[in-house]
Amino acid sequence: MVRINVVTLFPDSFTAALGSSIVGRAAAAGLVRFRIVQLRDYTHDKHHTVDDAPYGGGAGMVLKPEPFFEAVEDLKAKPPIVVLSARGQLFTHELAVRYSLGSELTLLCGHYKDIDNRVVDGLGAEEVSIGDFVLTGGEPAALCVVDAVVRLLPSALGDHESASSDSHYEGLLAPPSYTRPPSYRGLEVPDVLLSGDHDKIAAWRAAEAERLTRERRPDIWKKLDA
Ligand SMILES: C[S@@+](CC[C@H](N)C(=O)[O-])C[C@H]1O[C@@H](n2cnc3c(N)ncnc32)[C@H](O)[C@@H]1O
Numbered sequence: 001m002v003r004i005n006v007v008t009l010f011p012d013s014f015t016a017a018l019g020s021s022i023v024g025r026a027a028a029a030g031l032v033r034f035r036i037v038q039l040r041d042y043t044h045d046k047h048h049t050v051d052d053a054p055y056g057g058g059a060g061m062v063l064k065p066e067p068f069f070e071a072v073e074d075l076k077a078k079p080p081i082v083v084l085s086a087r088g089q090l091f092t093h094e095l096a097v098r099y100s101l102g103s104e105l106t107l108l109c110g111h112y113k114d115i116d117n118r119v120v121d122g123l124g125a126e127e128v129s130i131g132d133f134v135l136t137g138g139e140p141a142a143l144c145v146v147d148a149v150v151r152l153l154p155s156a157l158g159d160h161e162s163a164s165s166d167s168h169y170e171g172l173l174a175p176p177s178y179t180r181p182p183s184y185r186g187l188e189v190p191d192v193l194l195s196g197d198h199d200k201i202a203a204w205r206a207a208e209a210e211r212l213t214r215e216r217r218p219d220i221w222k223k224l225d226a
Contacts, residue, residue: 001030001031001032001033001103002031002032002033002100002102002103002104002105002149002150002153003032003033003035003103003104003105004032004033004034004035004104004105004106004107004146004149004150005034005035005036005037005075005077005104005105005106005107006034006035006036006037006106006107006109006142006146007037007039007068007071007072007075007106007107007108007109008036008037008038008039008109008137008138008139008142009038009039009040009050009109009111009137010109010111010137010139011036011037011038013139013140013143014034014036014139014142014143017143017146017147018034018036018143018146022147022150022151022156022157022161023146023147023150023151025156026150026151026153026155026156029155031150031153031154031155031156032150032153032156034146035075037071037074037075039063039067039068039071040067041071042066042067042068042070042071042074043066043067049064050063050064050067051063051064051112052064054113054114058113059113060112060113060114061112061113062112062113062114062115062116063110063111063112063114063115063116063119064116065116065118065119065122068108068115068116068119068123069119069122069123071108072106072108072123075106077104077106078103078104078106079104079124080099080102080105080106080125080126081106081108081123081124081125081126082099082105082106082107082108082125082126082127082128082145083108083110083115083119083120083125083126083127083128083138084107084108084109084110084127084128084129084130084138084141084142084145085110085115085120085127085128085129085138086129086132086133086134086135087127087129088126088127088128088129089126089127089128089129090128090129090130090131091128091129091130091131091141091144091145091148092168093148093168093169095128096145096148096149096152097152099145099149100149100150100152100153105145105149107138107142107145107146108123108125108138109137109138109139109141109142110137110138111136111137111138128141128145129141130144130145151163171213171220171223171224172209172210172212172213172220172224173209173212173213173216173217173220174209175204175205175206175208175209175212176208176212178190178193182194190204192204
């Protein structure tokens with residue numbers, strides 16, 4: 001069982017996503033346990049202030065360090081502590097695998113202009129980005145991480161589903177998929193997939209995976225080639 005903690009100003013963002021589909025099923029089966037905590041619960045003033053103006057000036061508000069420290073301490077969270085951040089290392093399949101192999105994962109969601117950097121330094125946190133763009137808050141990023149991690153947990157996917165044939169699992173992008181009908185609006189399913197010849201199908205899929213990776217992700221292709 002993996003315990004996943006999320007510290008957020010918007011716990012409601014997680015309710016539907018963590019209760020449905022594969023992630024919801026995994027939680028119901030006891031493979032993962034979620035603790036979603038409200039950052040404001042760790043403030044001590046009457047206005048529950050979580051942010052303040054940035055030192056040095058500039059636009060936007062910065063989330064204060066104290067509530068994050070107190071939330072993590074209250075959760076008795078073990079590493080890894082992850083701060084979702086546009087300046088973090090890119091979230092990849094390798095990182096999802098590492099997190100899925102641990103017993104606990106704690107995700108800290110930022111909002112507004114930034115999080116006080118002492119949260120990262122003082123909690124020994126890893127900064128993780130889900131892509132080279134800027135979100136309003138860390139919640140959608142945390143949901144991406146949770147989803148990618150939970151589907152890798154043993155038994156999280158049903159018999160008819162498999163992570164091992166997905167993109168990135170073996171390094172390559174996955175080949176395209178088709179289902180019935182064989183012909184739709186003049187669009188045909190490749191003949192080989194209808195042939196019943198499993199060797200030919202496997203060879204076609206391997207070739208398509210290589211072609212797509214080479215064409216669409218030369219960065220990945222170069223790494224694999226090396
Ligand atoms: C408006 S953003 C802050 C962006 C920050 N000022 C910067 O330039 O890097 C607010 C919060 O959204 C989250 N966030 C934004 N983009 C993200 C990304 N690409 N990956 C992960 N989290 C992100 C972080 O938690 C961040 O603290």
